Amino acid sequence: MLTKKVKNRIIFLSLVIFSILIISITLFKILEKNLLYFLTPTEISNIQDTKLNKVYRIGGMVKKDSIKASKDEIKFIVTDFKNEILVSYSGSIPNLFAEGKGVVVEGELKDKKYVIAKKILAKHDENYMPPELKDIMKDVK
Amino acid sequence: MRIQLYFFNSLCNSQLGKISTSLKSQFNVKKRMFKYFSFSSIFKIIENLIKFINSIFFIILIIGLTFALIISPQDYLQGETVRIMYIHVPSAWIALGCYSAIFFLSILNFIFKIKNFFIISKSIAPIGLFFTCLAVVTGSIWGKPTWGTWWAWDARLTSMIILIIFYVSYILSIKLIKNDSLKSKISTSLIVIGAINIPIIKFSVDWWNTLHQPSSITITGTNTIHTSMIIPLVLMLLVFLIYCALIFLMKYKTEIIRIKKKNLTNYD
Numbered sequence: 550m551l552t553k554k555v556k557n558r559i560i561f562l563s564l565v566i567f568s569i570l571i572i573s574i575t576l577f578k579i580l581e582k583n584l585l586y587f588l589t590p591t592e593i594s595n596i597q598d599t600k601l602n603k604v605y606r607i608g609g610m611v612k613k614d615s616i617k618a619s620k621d622e623i624k625f626i627v628t629d630f631k632n633e634i635l636v637s638y639s640g641s642i643p644n645l646f647a648e649g650k651g652v653v654v655e656g657e658l659k660d661k662k663y664v665i666a667k668k669i670l671a672k673h674d675e676n677y678m679p680p681e682l683k684d685i686m687k688d689v690k
Numbered sequence: 691m692r693i694q695l696y697f698f699n700s701l702c703n704s705q706l707g708k709i710s711t712s713l714k715s716q717f718n719v720k721k722r723m724f725k726y727f728s729f730s731s732i733f734k735i736i737e738n739l740i741k742f743i744n745s746i747f748f749i750i751l752i753i754g755l756t757f758a759l760i761i762s763p764q765d766y767l768q769g770e771t772v773r774i775m776y777i778h779v780p781s782a783w784i785a786l787g788c789y790s791a792i793f794f795l796s797i798l799n800f801i802f803k804i805k806n807f808f809i810i811s812k813s814i815a816p817i818g819l820f821f822t823c824l825a826v827v828t829g830s831i832w833g834k835p836t837w838g839t840w841w842a843w844d845a846r847l848t849s850m851i852i853l854i855i856f857y858v859s860y861i862l863s864i865k866l867i868k869n870d871s872l873k874s875k876i877s878t879s880l881i882v883i884g885a886i887n888i889p890i891i892k893f894s895v896d897w898w899n900t901l902h903q904p905s906s907i908t909i910t911g912t913n914t915i916h917t918s919m920i921i922p923l924v925l926m927l928l929v930f931l932i933y934c935a936l937i938f939l940m941k942y943k944t945e946i947i948r949i950k951k952k953n954l955t956n957y958d
Contacts, residue, residue, distance in 0.1 A: 558801045565882060573886045585899045586844035608899060643838030645767060653901055670837045675906040677772060678916040679763030 587653050590632035594661055601658055607634055608653040608672060616648055627654060638666035645671035736943050743936045747929075754929040757922035765919075772919070774832040780927040782825035784934060785853065786888055788818030792860070793885045796878045808874055809949070811881075812864055813941040817934050819857040826850050837901060845894035846902035849887055856884030 551559075577584070587608035588596075607627055615626040622639045625648075636654050646652060651672030656664045758776040765772035792811040799807040829847070830840050841847065860880050867873040895904045906914045913920065 555801055562797060562800060562882075565879075566885075569883060569886055581898075584845050586842065586901055587899050589899070641838075643836070645836055646838075650767075668839075670839055670842065670901060672901060673768070673836050673903050675903045675914045677765055677775070677906060677914065677919050679918060680766040681763070682916060683766035 589629040590627060590634045591629055593634065593658070594632050601660065603658060604655065604667070605658050605664070606653055606655045607636075607664060608651065609634075611646070611648050611650055611652050613648050627652060633662070635663045636666050637663075638669055640667075640669070642669055643671040645673060650674075733943065733946055736939050736946075740936065740939050740943075743932055743939070747932055747936065750925075750932060751929050754922065754925035757925050762922045763916075763918055768836055771832060771835050774828050775919075776922050776926045778825055778828040778832060779923060780930045781821040781828065782850075783927065784930055785818055785822040785825055785850075786891060788814050788821065788934075789853065789857070789881075789884070789888055792818065793881050793888070796881045799874065800878050809945045810942065813938055813945055815857060815861050815864070816941065817937055819854065819861065821930070821934075822850065822854050822857060826854065842901045844900040844902055845898045846891065846900050849891045849894055852887050853884070853891060856880065856887065860884070 587606035590607060590609055593605065593607060609627040609629040612626040612628045612633065617624045622637055623642065624635065624637045627634045627636055636656070638654070638656070646669060651674055653670040653672050654664060654666045655668040655670070656666035658664050758773060762773070762776075764770055792814050795807040795811040795814075798804060799811070826847075829850075833842070834840050860877055863877045863880055864873060867876060894900060895902055907920075915923070
């Protein structure tokens, strides 16, 4: 039913799409490290040649009961429930920054367990619910 | 109805051959129209659809906005900012959907050489571009109070910018290239290359660490959005889809008029 021309075009197109797929997959395999917006504390501790004073972005949860706020500085612990990193920061904090919530910290690594942050971003999770429901859930817990 | 009548009329006329002079001139006009019968019938349907959409659009818009702005609750964490989601999420979906539609239509056009598909994808492209920009802008406005920054070069946001670039280059290739066959070749290849970006946008939040949160609504059915927030989301999606249909039909109509005019001038 299909004419030869149409068949040829289908073959040509599938070849093109296939090659584009192959190229992009290899490209993303090469670039994989650069595509990460932040590293988790575990990934930081796994880096062999950690360059100190280099700027990293570290993401994880703010550990419960770890926020210590003094006059012009705030200290807290970022955790991915395997490894932890202590963060000290002075500056403005986003509204959604809270204990037990996601956070992305951008700053200089002083050693593998300590970072001086220059910027803090709050990471919102995928949960959306009305406040009343949250209270009910707290009561159940 | 009118189309059917007209069809029947012209059939009778040609079969019986008893045509008065007044009818004769009318018939000549109809005969000329008959040459573009497919387009003419499409044209009528489009006009009726536009009228229909115009009649229902504002009602659905008002219902959707009432749900999104008044009835739906605040978020436990974001507060009122959550309402931006009702614009952001549907427009992002539509942006991806438009691109996928253009992709499939372009492929079909490339294989089977159906000119109409090219016209349809040409009419869809500006809608897709508009909604991509809308998703990026509303996302940025949402990001400032939530994340604490207007912009972050994470995988999701960057791939959306790349989507804008592909939309713009596709539209420019259609606008700027005058040679018809070259135009369809270049625009199709642009769309095919850019199509790899679509799964990247969709899965970027799952494959890599991003600042953007993972999707709350999944095909498998596990939602992390409360039902009272899904209702306005779906309503706003409906509003946007109807708006898209309206804009698409108007654009498509213009394209048909343009082609008809071109053909008429060619024949004269």
